[in-house]
Amino acid sequence: MRILLIGATGLLGNAIMNELKEDHEIIRAARHNADVEVDVTKPDSIKKMYQHTGKVDAVISATGSAHFGPLKEMTPKLNEISIESKLKGQVNLILLGMDYVNDAGSFTLTTGVIMDEPIYQGASSAMANGAVQAFIKSAATEAPRGIRINSISPTVFQESSEDLQNFFPGFEPIPLSKVALNFRKSVEGVQTGQSYKIY
Numbered sequence: 001m002r003i004l005l006i007g008a009t010g011l012l013g014n015a016i017m018n019e020l021k022e023d024h025e026i027i028r029a030a031r032h033n034a035d036v037e038v039d040v041t042k043p044d045s046i047k048k049m050y051q052h053t054g055k056v057d058a059v060i061s062a063t064g065s066a067h068f069g070p071l072k073e074m075t076p077k078l079n080e081i082s083i084e085s086k087l088k089g090q091v092n093l094i095l096l097g098m099d100y101v102n103d104a105g106s107f108t109l110t111t112g113v114i115m116d117e118p119i120y121q122g123a124s125s126a127m128a129n130g131a132v133q134a135f136i137k138s139a140a141t142e143a144p145r146g147i148r149i150n151s152i153s154p155t156v157f158q159e160s161s162e163d164l165q166n167f168f169p170g171f172e173p174i175p176l177s178k179v180a181l182n183f184r185k186s187v188e189g190v191q192t193g194q195s196y197k198i199y
Contacts, residue, residue, distance in 0.1 A: 003027065003187065004056045006049075006093065007063030008034055011159060012110065012176065016062055019180035020187070027053050030063075040064070040089030043096060050100045057102050058187045061090050061109045066125035068167070079124050086128035091135055094149065104146040108186040109136060113155040113199045119167055129153070133195050140193030148192035154179045155199035174198055 001024045007013040008028035017026055028034040029049055038049040040063055064086035067078045090109045101107065114122040115129035133151055140149040156165055158173040165173060182196045 001025070001057035001187065002055070003058045003060060004029060004049075004053055005060045005062065006030070006038060006040065007061060007110075010062060011157065012154075012179065013062040015176035015180040016060060016183045019177070019184055024187075027056065029053075040093065041084045043092055046089075046092055046096045050097055053100070055100055055102055057105045059093060059097055059101060059105075059107045060183060060187065061093055061107075062183075064090050064110060064128070066128055068121045068125060070121055071123050074124060079127075082124040082128040086125065087131050090132055094139065098144070098147070101147055104148075106148040106150065106187055106192075108183055109149075109151045111151045111153040111195065113153060113168075113171070113197075115153065116197070117171075117199070121167065136195065137193050143192070148186075148190075150186040150192060150194045150196065152179065152182050152186060153195050153197045153199075154182075171199070 003024050004027045005013060005016060006029045008017055009030040020026060029036045029038045031039055036049050036052045039045040066082040066086045094107050109132055111129035111132050114126045136149050136151050143149055156168040156171050156173045158175045179198055182198055
């Protein structure tokens, strides 16, 4: 398959790349230092990315920034970070990319455990993750040409920094290799409208 991997230079993106690169052609997309540059918060940038890559069999999103901070300090502007990147950025990858995915191809987005299990300072991120999951469940029922749409929802990674892991007290971290396997399941499998929860 010809797979477009967005967020390829990040921790998760690298793990997905390592899992799939032996069996598929991977086009790496990121803000910098990739085969094609993209800023998912800007629809025009997403359009240019697809025009550059052309037709693909699968699109994987391992990207999306979100705001973390106490609810009492959150402002509409801070909340927009999650909305513009984690939510709208990923949804727009589907809306603007549908014509670039081949028949029976797929989109796989990334959400996270805190949409189901809240953590302190995670309300904005949880909102965006939950909205992405709801969008996928509904959009999958209308996707044309046999295109499948799924999401991967991992808990905190074993390889994450200690500072990040401290946000998840009592959560059992999982290895990135296990998360990457679920992206393979989404890309090479047959299910659609699914949220693969790894927790």
